[in-house]
Amino acid sequence: MKKLTVAYVIVFIALLLLPSLTMPLFSDDGSTENRTLAQFPSLIKSEGGLNENYTDELDDYISDHIGFRRMLASANSIIQSSLFGRSSEEKIIVGKDGWLFYAETKNDYLNAPTLSRRNINNIVHTLELWRDKAEADGATFTVAIIPNKNTVYPDKMPFYYIPQKDDGNLELLTGALKESGITYADVKSAIETDEDTLYQRTDSHWDYRGALTGYRSIMEKANFPYKVFDGLTFTARDDWSGDLAVMLYADSAAPDTQYYPDTDFGYDIVSHEKAPDAITLRTRNPNGEGNLVMYRDSFCNTMHVYFADSFKEAVFSRAYPFETGLVERYDADVCILEIVERNIPNLAAKAPVMEAVKTELSVSAKRMEPGSVEIFTEVKNGNVHVYGTVDEKYLGTSNRIYLLAEVDGKTQAYEAFPIFEQELLETAELGDNGFSAYFPKDLWESFSSVRVAVYNGEEYRIGE
Secondary structure, three states: HHOOOHHHHHHHHHHHHHHOOHHHHHHHOHHHOOOOOEEEEEEEEOOOOOOOOOOHHHHHHHHHHOOOHHHHHHHHHHHHHHHOOOOOOOOOOHHHEEEEEEEHHHHHHHHOOOOOOHHHHHHHHHHHHHHHHHHOOOOOEEEEEEEHHHHHOOHHHHOOOOOOOOOOOOHHHHHHHHHHOOEEEEEHHHHHHOOOOOEEEOOOEOOOHHHHHHHHHHHHHOOOOOOOOOOEEEEEEEOOOHHHHHHHHHHHHEEEEEEEEOOOOOOEEEEOOOOOOOOEEEEOOOOOEEEEEEEEEOOOOHHHHHHHHHEEEEEOOOOOOOOOOOOHHOOOOEEEEEEEEHOHHHHHHHOOEOOOOEEEOOOOEOOOOOOEEEEEEEOOOOOEEEEEEHHHHHOOOOEEEEEEEEOOOOEEEEEEOOOOOOOOOOOOOOOOEEEEEEEEEHHHHHOOOOEEEEEEOEEEEEEE
């Protein structure tokens, strides 16, 4: 009996020590967690003296690198999601029937708008200025907003998420786009009317069938001939690595079903970058027609194959802020802005890179109070980026902001994007009282002074 007790104690202690003893063999780099794991701490600071935080940093290192960590974390995620319908990862919502959703789409699903009415109008006017530039460069301009997964499949969300009856960002923006006259592709309706389930269960995106539906709905509005892919069939294979499943279950993630198109596409990738999620992807198809520039996000990883096969030359750009000069550079016939619903706030947080539009402005204007305007500059890629804020009391729900430049004793007006440069302004919250404009450096240096003018729908105001 005594020997059995001793053996039990030895086995128990060994099990406790096993994770620590196997750290060098089974540690990982945290690639599935979208973060950098803690590094082994130094007892001595680089500038000299003892590291007072050594024990805390050592604890973090052990927590991140302990043996079987990923296996234990995966097991915990599986148990919580399977038995309790809960997620062990704060970025993911576990829905019904094993469906997974991005937690950052929660407000969109609940119809809790994160953008003000002014921000919505600011986005629309920014897109109007961009459209005018694209059309002046010879291209049609179409906006396509891809709905979140839980927007089109709300029945798969947990029952305790109850949407409000108010309009969310998607409804507010699409309504404003339709009123503005900007060509808008209603991808949401196209997805909802399809009989198939077009989004993947454990991925945040649609499959190739959904991408085809999205492609068709966009090209129907783009006012340009396109390949329909009529009668295209698909082969289902359980080999897709769902991005949400990998985040939640790591190595234990089961592959999701992907529906691969049964066709040999005729395009070639001619850019240096070849991956579907490349920052810049260029394709060429000698049997295609016209040139395309598409500003896109990750939903185009599967959709780009249809556009690439339809156009003679296509450029797919993930660069942010958007480089509007690509339309002229690649002689585009069609310009498309594609963005997923959850990223709509990005349209209000960073202005497109486009030279400020010169305009005629000859009006009487009242002065703003001192300190009502903040103005900053940065030099970027040969341009001077001018941005700042205006006191909200001088703004209406829909407003226009101008920069008044003094050149050789004369005043020249340029219209700025009504965009709040959140990253540059270093604010936690996205405001709606910003402006942003780009000028060639030599033009900017010719200005002797610059003032800000605002039209709020009723009157003009000028601030220094």
